[in-house]
Amino acid sequence: MTNQLSEHDEEAEGTCLSLEQLTGYVERRLSAEEMATIESHLQRCPLCRDAVEGLSGYKGKQDFRDMLKEVRERIQAQEAPR
Amino acid sequence: MILGACLKYLKDPEASKDAAADIYLRLLDQLLEHDVRYFRSWLQRVIERHCLTILQKKKRQATIHLDDQELELKLWKLGLFSHLSEEYDRIETDHQIQFAVQELREEQRNCIIGKYFEGKTYKEIAAEFGYEERSIKSYIENGRRNLRMKLSHLKNEE
Numbered sequence: 001m002t003n004q005l006s007e008h009d010e011e012a013e014g015t016c017l018s019l020e021q022l023t024g025y026v027e028r029r030l031s032a033e034e035m036a037t038i039e040s041h042l043q044r045c046p047l048c049r050d051a052v053e054g055l056s057g058y059k060g061k062q063d064f065r066d067m068l069k070e071v072r073e074r075i076q077a078q079e080a081p082r
Numbered sequence: 083m084i085l086g087a088c089l090k091y092l093k094d095p096e097a098s099k100d101a102a103a104d105i106y107l108r109l110l111d112q113l114l115e116h117d118v119r120y121f122r123s124w125l126q127r128v129i130e131r132h133c134l135t136i137l138q139k140k141k142r143q144a145t146i147h148l149d150d151q152e153l154e155l156k157l158w159k160l161g162l163f164s165h166l167s168e169e170y171d172r173i174e175t176d177h178q179i180q181f182a183v184q185e186l187r188e189e190q191r192n193c194i195i196g197k198y199f200e201g202k203t204y205k206e207i208a209a210e211f212g213y214e215e216r217s218i219k220s221y222i223e224n225g226r227r228n229l230r231m232k233l234s235h236l237k238n239e240e
Binding site: 016017022045046047048050051052053054055057058064067068070071074075078079 | 089
């Protein structure tokens with residue numbers, strides 16, 4: 001993994017982005033202040049950067065919430081036989 | 083978060099949904115197994131490793147598929163049959179080829195005919211003959227090698 005977090009970074013980066021923040025940032029529908037806050041976090045958090053990069057490629061192609069819903073369904077389907 | 087990262091590596095929504103579900107389901111077990119001090123760094127590595135494994139598996143499958151195509155092309159060049167839908171009938175009427183296929187060991191013959199001539203998946207072959215999917219792959223590899231040798235011999239005779 002490139003740009004893994006150091007101990008210092010991990011402590012300093014704060015809480016990772018929420019679903020709303022991630023999708024809002026990718027879809028560019030947040031305020032300038034919110035966008036700046038997120039960009040500041042992204043500079044220090046490669047995990048969120050990966051998520052933003054991945055989501056950016058699918059912006060407008062499929063609703064990310066629908067995709068998440070399908071993931072939850074797959075998790076439930078696999079958990080059911082346990 | 084996990085789904086987004088999977089999308090970055092796999093660039094395939096369906097594969098990413100499966101990968102995200104798998105990672106989530108294994109997360110608790112893995113957290114209990116490892117002494118995780120820095121969760122995000124650790125999760126990032128878990129996602130990357132999982133996606134890398136999927137990509138490597140996909141690459142291996144692509145290689146196997148290419149080999150299949152090479153065999154089909156070779157069979158086609160030998161004039162044994164022109165396209166997949168007619169393959170089985172042509173084999174039925176061609177005694178030499180029929181003999182070559184029939185000479186294969188039973189497991190190899192069942193798997194080769196199932197996969198190449200009837201278009202069955204490994205799962206379907208497994209369900210029909212009760213073989214393990216791992217074994218089917220091996221039967222096909224060995225059967226394909228044997229069949230290729232037999233077909234090369236036929237070509238030399240012509």
